[in-house]
Amino acid sequence: MSERDAAEFIEASYTPDVAVGCDSLGDHITELVTEACPKITDAKQVKKLGRVVKTVVSRLLDEGRLGPLVDVQKLQGRELLAALIDEIIIAPEPRLMARCIDFVMELGVQCGISETKIAQLEGVTRASASRYCVHLKKTYRKGLPAAGMKPNKAVESYRNGRTGKSSRPPRAEWPFAKTFAQHYERTVLS
Numbered sequence: 001m002s003e004r005d006a007a008e009f010i011e012a013s014y015t016p017d018v019a020v021g022c023d024s025l026g027d028h029i030t031e032l033v034t035e036a037c038p039k040i041t042d043a044k045q046v047k048k049l050g051r052v053v054k055t056v057v058s059r060l061l062d063e064g065r066l067g068p069l070v071d072v073q074k075l076q077g078r079e080l081l082a083a084l085i086d087e088i089i090i091a092p093e094p095r096l097m098a099r100c101i102d103f104v105m106e107l108g109v110q111c112g113i114s115e116t117k118i119a120q121l122e123g124v125t126r127a128s129a130s131r132y133c134v135h136l137k138k139t140y141r142k143g144l145p146a147a148g149m150k151p152n153k154a155v156e157s158y159r160n161g162r163t164g165k166s167s168r169p170p171r172a173e174w175p176f177a178k179t180f181a182q183h184y185e186r187t188v189l190s
Contacts, residue, residue: 029053080140087136096122100132104146114148 023031030050033040040046084101091097099118102109113121119129137145145151150158174180 025057026050026054029057084140091132093122093124093128093132096124096129097132100129100136103148104133104136104141106146112148 030046033050033053034046037046037049040049084105087101088094088097096118099110099113099122100115101107103113103115103118110118115129115133116126119126122129133146133149137143137149143152
């Protein structure tokens with residue numbers, strides 16, 4: 001038999017800490033306050049400071065103030081899922097947002113559907129579907145396009161080609177506007 005400890009075996013598995021889910025927010029705050037302020041030795045002061053920090057953190061969470069401060073590109077697992085579900089809930093068109101999330105995050109629920117098909121299914125313009133997809137691309141994929149999206153160079157090239165151009169000429173005042181106004185005002189006032 002080997003003289004080694006069983007924990008040193010390559011075959012040893014990792015067992016997660018079962019106490020991690022047992023501590024409350026207050027317990028975690030008290031632990032961190034004690035660690036951050038080692039000079040405070042009075043238990044009543046630590047508890048009081050912990051309550052203040054807990055109140056502040058709870059308000060930040062409840063009022064949604066932490067959302068903009070979170071780097072969503074570093075989220076994983078449940079946190080990423082929660083952020084995406086929040087996108088669906090707050091979107092003016094939730095089903096459209098859900099389809100766009102499937103497309104941009106390459107989940108495959110809709111089996112490789114395109115932005116054009118998403119727009120057709122939801123009865124919106126292609127620009128509306130594209131707007132949702134571009135938002136998701138910038139927010140969750142560091143600007144990298146998903147499969148089926150135009151590469152960033154193509155988008156930039158198209159934008160540069162369209163800059164300063166329009167399908168309509170610039171607006172010009174109607175040449176007969178003054179004449180029409182003069183004659184129309186006389187007939188209305190008479």
